[in-house]
Amino acid sequence: MPSWKLVSGLSLAFVGSLVGAFLIALSLVTVPNEAKAAATQQSNVFYWADGTVMGTKGETNRQIVDLKEISIHMQDAVISAENASFYDDPGVDPKGIARAMFNMATGGDTQGGSTITQQYVKNTYLDQSQTLNRKLKEMFISIKVGTTQQKEEILQGYLNTAWYGRGAYGIQAASQAYYQKDAKDLNANESAFLTSLLKNANLYNPDGGVGASATPEQNRKRVTGRWRDVLNLMVKNGKLEQAEADSYKFPEPKKQQATEGQAGQVGYLMETAENYVLKMAKSGLTKKDLERGGYRIYTTFEKDKVAKLQKAVDKVSKTYLDPKKREKDKYVQVGAASVVPGDGRIIALYGGPGYDKEHFTNNADTRGVPVGSTWKPFVLAAAMEEGTYKTGGQPLSPQSKYLGNDNIKIYDQSGKPVLKKDGTPFYQQNESDYPWGPITLYEAMQHSINTPFVQLGMDVGMEKVKKLAEDSGISEESMSEINASFALGTSTPSAIRMADAYATFADHGRQVEPYSVIKVVKGGEELAGFEKPKTRQAMDSDVADTVTDVLQNVVENGTGTKAKKLGRPAAGKTGTTDKNKSAWFVGYTPELSTAVAMYREKPGEPKLLSMNGTGGFDSIHGGDFPTEVWTEYMKAALKGKPKKDFDKPGPLNEKVANGAGVTSSAPPVKETEDPEPEESQSTPEDTPSTKPSKPNKPSTPPPPSSSCSPTDWNCPPDGDTSGSTNGNTNGNGNGGPGGSTDPSPSDSETIGWIRGQGDTSP
Template identity: 40%
Template sequence: MSDEPQQQNGDTDPPGWAPRDLPADAAAPAGEDPPAGEPTAPKKPGKAKRPKRTGWRRLIPTWRMVLGGVLLIALILIGGFIAGYQLVDIPAANAKATAQSNVYLYADGTVIARDGDINRENIRLAQVPRTVRHAVLAAEDRDFYSERAVDVKAMFRAGWNTLTGKGKQGGSTITQQYVKNYYLGQEQTVVRKIKEFFISIKLNREQSKDQILEGYLNTSYFGRNAYGIQAAAQAYYGKDVGDVTTAQGAYLASLLNAPSAYDVVAYPENKAAAVARWNYVLDGMVKEKWLDPAERAAMTFPVPGPVKPANSLSGQRGYIVKAVEDYLVGNDILDEKTLATRGYRITTTLQREKQNALVEAVEDKVMSKTDDDREADRDVRVGGASIDPANGHVVAMYGGIDYTRQYVNNATRRDYQVGSTFKPFVFTSAVANDSTTQDGRRITPGTIYDGTNKRMVEGPDGPTGYDPANEDDRSYGPITVSTATDKSVNAVYAQMAEDVGPEKVRQTAVDLGIPKDTSDLTPTPSIALGVATASVLDMTEAYATLAAHGKHGAHVLVSKVAKDGEDVTLPGRTVKQAVSREAADTTTSILRSVVEGGTGTAARGAGRPAAGKTGTAEEDRAAWFAGYTPDLATVIAVMGQDPDTGAQKSLYGALGLPRINGGGAPAETWAQYTGAALKGTPAQNFDLDVEEDTDDTALPTADSTAPGDTGRRTPSATPRHNRTTTPSRTPAAPRTTPGTTDNPAGGTGDGGTDTGGGDGGDTGGDGGDIGGFLDGPKGTRAPSARP
């Protein structure tokens, strides 16, 4: 028995101590103080409670949350990678690797052409020279042999650049490109990219780098319908790839980036870009120590040989196919590589009857008059295009005599001056901008200008230093705008361009349909003489805008695209009032005068009310006629080009004539085609809302102008509009004005008046008192009208 005193309740613990199995705060009942005189139980030290997160601090994740989120994302990614790797297998070769044909159709559904013959010849990697292989690596993937199957960093960079508006950029390795070419397709979808990712990784484990590079070289598209580098070597240089030089191999490698755009034969205007890409490839080879710098420095650009298209694209078919392809790519409907996979059914806006009529007209009025024994006839080229002003549909196109003989499309090329066919845009701009002459007279068809040869162009501050010559150096003296248009007087239109403002003239031309990046479309007075090099199709679109009373919409060449029964989305056509109806219709009124009694009388052969303008390029290298009826706009150009060198040549002596001008073969071709194309439809008169002449049209006299004064005066207040559906003058029999060459007989007159870009701009002048009525200070010389 214990010697310790017992508690009344029998407990043996000393007084004041809590049971060992209870917490200290449970020793006494809650809320009760211990008995007086008894010691309190000592409390164990506890952790201080963390204050609760309040306010904005609750929005910030804790480090535990961040760590947990990172681990969760990592697990998802790892799990997704494992699942994707297990689920995605390397498929059999894509069935579309053997591409189908693209079928091109007229508007009525009849077939124009098929371009489905695939040009491919597979070869072993050992057959490709090492320098050519290095060129491909320098162009596409310099780290190919040391990198993984996919470049994740490059993929994210490309995706980020695309999302931030820096343009679509490639982030694919050669392995990925080969997988896309051979196993998948060119479609830009998330599913395809995911498959490409996993297949590339698996393929990299199952095939060697050499095998992958060999497959890539055999499946890549190089343009000219060449699939694989062996076919490309034949297409561009007419030799096997084993015989290709380093410089030629670098050019072939350059094509992988933009196959057709870098074809300097088909697109001579892109040569600078192609050469820059070629230099990039060679410099990359030097940087990677694959090419000796001295050898690199000695290399010159290897211009490829002529294009040898398939015979199935002979005649007009090849020109049409190429124009349609350019239209689809240029309007972002299909990219070039996707289109090259074939299988598309493409319905054009071309109308078979009109197309045949255009071909026949060119043959009758131009090509049938050439002679193999006449040297100048070797240089003759013809381009033509026709547009329905009501809807912008291109209904006919003539690209050349035969696509297999003349590869460049003369309807779409942009390297010949348009000559005086540009002058109507100057007058349109004058009316649209309510322009006045330097002495304050409103510009109308009846406004009188000084047509003196080499008259100095006067600006607001006096002479500009620009004094263009008229055709054959002929002076006309005081002459109305309408008559100056009939006779295509350079001195008048150069001054008018200055009166309106060259920048306004340029903008009007762009608004009507001339591409804003057209070469030599510069805002100087010489713009009036047609030194710009717009294409036949560009000019047709602009003249169609005039025919449509100033309403402009881009031309349409394709009405439907389908593949595997599914339609491809086509962009809508936006139509806007580019210039006022008054401006367009008043221009039409003076162009009617050109056809009725000016340089374009041969166009009356169409048997319809018509408006038009003749034009001749510098040194007679091209002759144009651009015209329209109320329901059809058409432009015809006869061009001179050396068949061996491709250089532009003068047309002197061609077709057995001393000269070819717009009023001859081009206008005659236009007339025959227009008459045939509209046969069976009622003739329509022009419904015009024109600007009326004012009484204030005469040139100022010396008495009305103080010395040094520009002679500006207030135009008289007369009605500005006149609605008419009748011809601007009574039609007269075709006549030839003495001293002109644009006559309907084919250009055998005594002179000419429609050269436009021919002689203007380089004859100079010493001051403001040359050829004009008013004195003024000397000016600085303006740019020459010659290119």
């Protein structure tokens, strides 16, 4: 029989070998340098203007937050329920590990018994398999983590990596999923409920889970019992008074919200915001950085306004369009944007049917759709801001007369005809051949007559028109080639940019860059670069106010009369391009500026299609569908707000300087008791006019349409077009004095290389 000394020696040797093996194993195990991707992957969270969650973008609904952004009640509840000795223990529970190993060997339950540190290690560095090897790794890594990381860091990591059900990973996502609030705002009662879910969200989420034993009834019974246990444990650990715990009733979670994802307008809103973030962030943020997630992006978009804009588009579309009945009703697209004058924030967009409808181009923030006659206000504003070669730099009066007849020669500043590429004179056409004769610019804008504004653009200088449009908010990249037709809207800015540029008129010539993001937060820190854009004076305030006065007349008496249904002061301009390939209405009140574009484009084929025949009508104009959408939306958006008048323009000391072809012998377009002075083509007017007054309507009205539908879509055309049908459109003239240029491409040619590029992104 072995002596006691031998037995003791062998026992000590065995224990020593175990300790040695443990120490060797501990020294060989290292904490991984990086957490597994699934544990740290986050979604980007987007917020509406009111601070509520718009949606998340990313594979995992997780938002990592600092411990200071997690309610102390939540911290207390988790520690009390999961690991009361957390701040004192070494990070492992030897008894729990031994019990789990024994159960593993005997086929018993392997769950439970882990410390917060162990659960953090399992969530962050290991998989969820229940094997002896994984359990040993968990123990060794937990010991090292417990000695190398601060307890606060471990607790924060655990709360950010745990699963809470409802697709929520991390306490911030869980707080939003169950109570629609941030984790920092959780009270003790709510914290006890969310802590209960950590036991097993599939079996404790009152919504129910997967499996026969996870019915809503069974889960509710489990979670109410566990919730009460957590409250009692908080009392036991001195984190809650018994009386307070007893007073609590079960904190019913809010109704589960359907995951919006990127359906409807949300996808376009997120895309617009992302583009703005990448453009403005001063930290050199890249798209790859954004894709890694973890950003909280607070936008300017107002949920109710976005819904109202979509409703307006849907209502008008449903009224007039039937793709199953009419081939020309297929592929109709709408893009729209709404901007606050004087501020620049974009409060609403309509980008298309939605990502969920497989429409991935944001129609509100993309270049490629010519704006037509909505460009004419920039020509008039440039003439008032810069004058023409006839006024010697003094503002040109809107009472100046220009020849409004169809198919007339256009002259450069030397008095010579503008030539086409073949050396023959360039003739500009109107949509109608009605003989307007000499007509004031005020009236020409009202009826959207082309010829006066092409000649006016030449008299001002198209480069000056371009500069004023750019100063007003139009991006340089969207400008078309400079030539005679530049005045008629061959450029292709986005709806966002057009709404912003017209907002410059609304705010007395003050321009603010459009913006969609007010704040970006990552890891609890606010990123720099998202301060509100500064305001700058783009044009004289009286120039802007005079343009507004002219555009009010367009709504009251001209091509935009459907906007009168708004029932409050409004200014705006219609726009239609050659062959009805696009139609616009851009308008504003003192409070809001909105642009609506309509066009046809077959998916995958970057080419604009004619809208002749769309809706069953011969042609579509900016005064039709786009104006109706604008009016429906603006009515809803401004409902309940007091009506506000525009400010009256102040004196400009402007000159009346008539255009080429307007002579004393020219037939007048209207009868007046005191006709305005007229001049020859080559002699500038020397006498300044008084403040412009609205002229009487022409004694001879424009010719009515031969047939007029109840919707007025076939009523007298608004005169908008990007040119003639015989090839004289779209820039076959030269670029002004001093030489000729190639014609600008037609819209169908231009569209191929610019559709899909964001107009507010870098």
